[in-house]
Amino acid sequence: MMLYLAQTTGEPTGGLAGWAIDVIDALxxxxxxxxxxxxxxLFGALPIDVLLPLIGYTASxxxxxxxxxxxxAAAGVVVGSLVQYTLGARLGRDRAxxxxxxxxGIKPESVDRAEAWFARHSTKAVLFGRMLPVVRPLISIPAGVERMALPxxxxxxxIGSLIWNGMLLGSGYLLGENWHQVVDIMGYVPYALFGALAVGVPLFLRRRNRRRKNAATAIVETNTSG
Known part of the structure; x- marks a missing residue:
C-alpha cells in the first residue's frame, strides 16, 4: 500500500518514514x-499527524x-493509552x-501542563486531549495516577481518537494528492477547540446552575403551598 504511495508521489522511503511505509505496506x-x-x-515520538493523512490518501x-x-488507528491509540494509564496508576504521580x-523530548513543563489540564477538566481532558498536541502525548498518565474509572x-x-484520527485520515482521503495541506489545516484545530471550550463550558455551567436554581425554587414553592 505505502510502497505504491512512495512510487507515485515521490514521498521519501528512508529512515522512520520508510520504516512506517514498510510496516503498513506489509500489515x-x-x-x-x-x-x-x-x-x-513513545509519547508522540512518531510523526503520526503526517502519516495518517498519507494513509488517508492511499485509501482514496x-x-x-x-x-x-x-x-x-483508534484501536491502536486505545491500546497505547492503556499502557500509559497503567504506568501512571502503578508508579503514582511523583515516580511517574x-x-x-x-x-x-519530554520537558517538565509538558508534564505539568498535562497534569493541570487533567486536574481542571478530568473527563473533558481525556476526550478532547486527543485533539490537542500539547497534552495528547501525556494525558493518559494523570488519568492513571488519579485512577479514573477504566471503562x-x-x-x-x-471516542476522542475516532474523532481526531477520523479527521486526519478523512481529510487526507478527501484532499487526495493535496493531502499535505492537512497538516496546516489541522494546526488550527486546537485553537478552535480552545475557543469552543472557552465559550461552551461557561454557558453549560450557567445553564446547569440556572436549572438547579429553578428546581430548588419549585421545590420550596411546592413545600410552602403544601
Whole structure:
C-alpha cells in the first residue's frame, strides 16, 4: 500500500518514514494500529499527524478501506493509552513524573501542563486531549495516577481518537494528492477547540446552575403551598 504511495508521489522511503511505509505496506490495518500504539507508548515520538493523512490518501486510491483505517488507528491509540494509564496508576504521580522528565523530548513543563489540564477538566481532558498536541502525548498518565474509572477512560479515549484520527485520515482521503495541506489545516484545530471550550463550558455551567436554581425554587414553592 505505502510502497505504491512512495512510487507515485515521490514521498521519501528512508529512515522512520520508510520504516512506517514498510510496516503498513506489509500489515495493512494492523500496521496502522501498530503505528498508533507505538506513537502512544513513545509519547508522540512518531510523526503520526503526517502519516495518517498519507494513509488517508492511499485509501482514496483504493489501497485500504477508509473506515477500517480509522478504526484500526483508534484501536491502536486505545491500546497505547492503556499502557500509559497503567504506568501512571502503578508508579503514582511523583515516580511517574521523575521517569517522564528523564525521557528525551519530554520537558517538565509538558508534564505539568498535562497534569493541570487533567486536574481542571478530568473527563473533558481525556476526550478532547486527543485533539490537542500539547497534552495528547501525556494525558493518559494523570488519568492513571488519579485512577479514573477504566471503562470510562477507554470509552473517552476511543471516542476522542475516532474523532481526531477520523479527521486526519478523512481529510487526507478527501484532499487526495493535496493531502499535505492537512497538516496546516489541522494546526488550527486546537485553537478552535480552545475557543469552543472557552465559550461552551461557561454557558453549560450557567445553564446547569440556572436549572438547579429553578428546581430548588419549585421545590420550596411546592413545600410552602403544601
Amino acid at each position: 495493512g490495518g494492523l500496521g496502522i494500529a501498530l503505528l498508533t500504539v507505538l506513537d502512544s507508548v 486510491q483504493g489501497a485500504i478501506n477508509i473506515g477500517v483505517a480509522i478504526v484500526c 513524573r521523575a521517569l517522564l522528565v528523564k525521557l528525551p 470510562k477512560f477507554v470509552v473517552l479515549t476511543a
